[in-house]
Amino acid sequence: MDAVVAFLISIPISPLLSLLFEGIDRKLHARMQKRIGPPVLQPFYDLIKLLGKERIIPATASTRIFEIMPMVSTASSLLGASILLSNILSNSNIVGDLILIIYLLAMSSIALIVGGSASGNPYSAIGFSRKISMMIAYEIPMLIAVISMAFGPSPSLAVSSIIEFQVSRGLPLVASRLSMALAAAAFLLCIPAAASVVPFDIPEAKTEIIYGFLIEYGGPYLALAKVSKSVLNFTLTLLASAIFLYIPSLLGEAALLNLGLSLFLCLIVSLLIMFITITVPRTVLARLKVGQALKFYWVLPLTLSFSSIILSAVNL
């Protein structure tokens, strides 16, 4: 498929898929607590409702930043998701798009906290500082895990060439080398913090600082923030399934010819990743403190990602 066509298709598809994923996540979460749970389409209903509500801008807010930042956040996470999705759909080769995607995802979180803290509410200021500490905790191991790709068996930072490498080997990247398995583990451990779900939902702790930086957002702004967050979660899981666990590669060359089928398999894998890294932790664990989260991320995932780089230096 042509790269431009694929990109244009993936712009509307990625928010739809991510809202669907969020609905499935909420349903699974409810079933694990023995509840009936909301319908799978619940995020769509929430979105429609929020878009139709009144817009309120608090008197203490600096209006422009408060208004614009949710849009910036949604735009950047949407762009990241579409670049990733169009890469899987079309094998177009953009050099270094892996770094671009990670950067856009970080950008979307930062835009949201900047907008939130422009509201002038003290809780959003607390949320802001907590989110910055959390980003220091998880962004570094995550970035190193992604960069270790450049030292790995397929020395590249382009999603499509990593996918092609996996297809030519007939194996997902985690299975090909020990170093890549470690990098994948570090990346997966970073997903719950990047998605800020319960053990690491410190910046928006609902029962503690009342959603932190989201506290003053309501109506359409909240809708944009919700979309941005769910697209971000979706992109993270899809990225993990595309660069580390590209299961369609087991089909061999057919994976590159049958792009629809491989996208479908990829989505199934990312659903599984979402279940393991987002749904299960948020159901069974309790919230940590910032210090504990920082310690966790700088002990386990950072060690894993560093050892992945060291191992790939000696070709393991």
Add this chain to the structure above:
Amino acid sequence: MFRVISRGRIKSPWIFHLNTGSCNGCDIEVVAAFTPRYDLERFGCLLVGSPRHADVLLVTGPVTRQMLPRLIRVYEQIPEPKVVVAVGTCASSGSPFLGSEMIEGPADRIIPVDAYVVGCPPRPEAIVKGVVMAVMSKFR
């Protein structure tokens, strides 16, 4: 188009719960309505902590003099369209406290109330039904 919006509103009422001097009996029952046995979330309800996110205001208690300005303020902080449900006999009619000079309520003397759930405290099923009926009648 209009039907889509009203369906979205009916399907996702987010609840903000305000205690205006309740004895805590009603508050416990509100929380009980979200437990696995009654599971208000199956109607799309969420218990939110900020009035900016809410659609439904659950008022419990007979609105004491201290809570009067706060009740009005929280009501105004909720973006339109919104629904108010008075939970418990205190919030509905002021019941045993009616006539006390510490009481400014019941709630409907201060803000428009769309549904009353009576009982002292009401059962969680009744709260669930009250929320769903109020949302259905207001947003249809």
